[in-house]
Amino acid sequence: MSKFIPHLGGSRRRFIRNAGATVALASTGLSMPHIAQAAGTVKIGLIHPATGWAAYPAAQLRYGAQMAIADINAAGGIKSMGGAQIEALLGDSQTKPEIGAAEVEKMNEAGVHALQGCYQSAVGLAASAAAAKYNIPFSVDVGVSDKLVDRGLSNVFRMADGYGRIARDASAYLGEINAAAGSPAKTVVIVHEESEFGTGTAKLLTPALAERGLTVVDTIKHANPTRNFDNIALRIKSAKPDIIMPINYPGEYVLLAKTLRQQRVDFMTSYSVLGGGFNFKFIDDMPEIAENMIDVNHWYDPRSASGQAMRKRTEADGKYFTFEVYCAYMSIMLLADGFERAGSTDKDAVNAALASSTLEVDFMPYDKTEMVNGQNMGSRAVAIQAQNGDCQVVAPSAYASAKAVFPRA
């Protein structure tokens, strides 16, 4: 698995640089505690909604993060720190921002060196702000709000895209797919959940879609949870859109999809953006409904050998290879690389190393990591479509594993 952990191997130049930095810091007398920890452990706090409605994605995130930690430790740990092993501290945000922030306080007391979390943008905003008080390096796994990295906090880093770039890319991919089919789609209805994730994404999509010649004829917000989607289905039906664009979490995503079928709503395709419920399980559970539905999301590169290997490994563990697994994996890789290049647990040094990351994550359709204000500019979401019981990347064409079926058959 060491192929998943680039830049962790030592080199003469890096050794000299780290040794020089260590000597320089030691001479100040300020970094002794970090040096004392160097051969010990690096503590990374994983804050996820382990209990509550998001317990499933949280379990997937933990699985991915712990897989990465196990791989890094098995490959010799943080080599520049004498093979320091990574230890995971587990925190439960219970889906609540205030609990997420409280977990940061607890982990700080426990001497955590870095944090990873928190699935929901709203929780990530609160937790990363709490971490900023102590300058603790914070790696976002899948929180998509751009506010996470737009606040000028020097301790927050995100490997995967935020909703600003995803909204732009999703619109571009839909434009491509529509144009390839002779532009049959003209109108869109957006259905989004009411928190930061859904509302923020929906707001950005409307003008971005207009640039592609697509008009948003209705935008419907719903609560979490929503027990009954019948009214929404009827409202969509009366708007007669060509495309339905759901932006919501797993439970509501699946209920909406079922209700659209029950209410006989006719549309060209469901084109979700960061659709929480669109995954291999959904395709297995409801193949008829899922077939030819499209989602724009974080997705592994199915053409890469390492991506395929990680999928096989995950499935061998009896789990679905959802985006949470590899997003959490690479966000731990990012932190490990930061510690490796910093050569210590000094927070300033690790944050500086993370800000200059140049990781190559070969299992994702990414370019080399380039951090701008904590956001990796080398990342991208892709459009995936359920086809014949599997998932295929259908846009952008550079990473496509199949041609889009649009309008759906």
Next chain:
Amino acid sequence: MFSASLSMLPAAITNGLMYGAIYALVALGLTLIYGVLHIINFAHGAMLMLALYAAFFLFHLFGIDPYLAILIVTPAAFVFGYVIYRWGVGKLSGGRDQNILLITLGLSIIIENGALFFFTGDQQTVSLSYSYEAVDLGFVFLSYPKIISFFASLLICLLLWALMTKTDLGRAIRAVAKQREGARLVGIDVENIFAITFGIGIACLGAAGCMLLPIFYVDPYTGNIFVVIAFTIVVLGGMGSIVGALLGGFIIGITESVGGLLLGESLGQIGISLIFILILILKPTGLFGSKV
């Protein structure tokens, strides 16, 4: 937009009625347990979740249709409820309200975390051969599962009403609810009646779980989605009233549906809270008082 919403009003009311019947069933157990035993069962949502899982596993492992599973899950839920009260809640609480509160709250935490451990947090759904078959009323499609759930809920409410008003057991339950010591003096085994009533309340959840599964999903926290609704219905209909629970279910179902249509699905939920507050101010005993 508003006129378009008005044209969908009949559909919204119909959908509200469909869901209202199931909400009533969830509330029925709560109202019975509160009305007779004066126990606020904080584990109500967790027990509903268990019923949903029971129906799910019967379908998943043995292919038993959730509606047929009612015949298995409902009696099993009764036994579960009876045992939990007889050798758990009743014995450990010593009859003190604060103990009961802590025990049911603790039970809820144990059940939910146990479910998380054993079943994982994954959301499970079932697809039946008739899941997407529907009756076209012109203004709305009513799926077979919703229609079946609606009539089954009505039937169960009717059966429970008959049990409470026409049988000796029902009379004994009502006697215990009205005058515990008096009932004991005329030879009624009060502790047994308490356990039976708790069992019946949980049996209602068993039936509700079977009816919810085809139209909803289950995960370890699904029960909580319905429990606030159930508490509102109990207050609205009147503690311990079966007719009140049914009517309250319909009112809440329609309020949720029409509120969502007119105010938006996000803001529409306010209607439920408004009804709850208004009832507390105007008629604290609920629409049907505290008759049992």
